[in-house]
């Protein structure tokens with residue numbers, strides 16, 4: 001899963017990478033938190049807010065009012081970290097005004113750099129990794145005595161299953177539910193296994209309970225989150241077992257079974273999930289999606305490259321042919337399913353012919369949209385240790401531009417195909433461009449904007465698509 005992006009085809013529901021916590025409900029100390037990176041990080045910030053509000057904090061969106069500032073970080077590419085360093089410089093002014101202000105760095109950059117971050121960024125008081133958020137009240141207390149506080153212990157057990165997230169920046173309709181933490185894949189370009197640790201699945205009962213509570217509180221859509229949701233397997237907790245026993249498997253819950261359990265909460269609760277992995281996605285998952293109308297017909301299936309030799313160097317665990325077989329299975333079992341992906345251009349030793357394989361695969365699939373990146377070498381990854389980052393930056397950039405231009409065309413073609421068709425849309429809010437219009441998404445995860453009339457967030461509306469842009473469908477309720 002890498003959901004920070006340099007160049008996706010923007011649509012209305014996904015803009016904005018920094019989120020600010022709001023809420024002025026308690027008289028305790030005030031917390032201000034910003035989140036960057038993937039949905040898993042945004043979901044983790046909801047856990048952090050819950051841990052702190054359970055310990056007497058309230059939250060504020062005014063940085064100037066804060067007693068504690070947390071920044072939840074991403075380490076997926078160098079520019080993601082540079083952005084955080086820039087933000088930390090901006091926090092200096094706030095610290096200048098309030099010398100008791102506590103500044104904490106959370107998330108993947110904290111886990112990757114550990115105490116080195118304290119040496120490099122003097123303004124930082126607390127450094128906390130993704131598995132140590134329960135320890136935050138102690139670390140804040142330590143920092144309030146003037147000491148630097150660090151906890152970057154990765155866990156074999158932690159899933160925060162018993163912590164009730166505080167919904168942040170919520171529209172009150174859609175919410176994330178994390179189902180696994182960490183990742184056991186070792187894609188050679190990726191830092192996630194080093195910053196989020198080994199894979200653990202969360203107890204299914206706690207996931208279903210969270211979905212039920214969200215539904216009872218008016219939410220109408222949940223997105224099940226994991227670095228690789230397809231390898232979800234609950235066999236009683238802890239690290240994922242390489243070879244679970246026959247008995248353990250009989251009592252286990254795999255991803256298809258979990259999807260069904262969540263879908264059965266209510267037919268009015270939409271279920272989405274992210275991110276899938278081509279090597280682990282089973283037909284069982286696809287048949288379960290086809291069986292329940294409320295499991296959305298949309299799959300984010302990162303391919304990264306269209307060439308089998310490059311995929312092998314990336315240690316992705318599948319070939320171009322295997323990936324195409326998965327796409328054919330989706331088309332066969334769930335006709336009309338929306339499909340998006342992730343693409344990396346300019347990976348180590350990628351030839352122009354191999355790059356053309358990525359282009360031809362994109363054309364063959366006809367993706368609805370994609371997250372597209374230039375290869376960014378990351379410290380300690382397999383690729384950094386084994387391969388030379390030998391593709392010149394401008395060549396990486398040219399290939400990225402070619403991929404982006406193609407995706408714009410594919411998104412436009414995909415949206416034009418929807419004109420004249422009617423889709424069931426879950427209203428999420430008022431359009432950013434017009435108060436007379438609302439927006440929502442169809443099952444295929446496409447944003448549709450249409451006249452407001454008396455519709456309100458949480459309503460399901462049948463909308464006839466009349467026009468489109470590469471990013472958005474435009475229609476009217478029918």
Ligand code: SF4
Pocket residue numbers: 001002183184185186187190191192193227228277
């Ligand atoms: S190691 Fe691979 S599967 Fe795991 S998070 Fe990174 S890119 Fe995704």
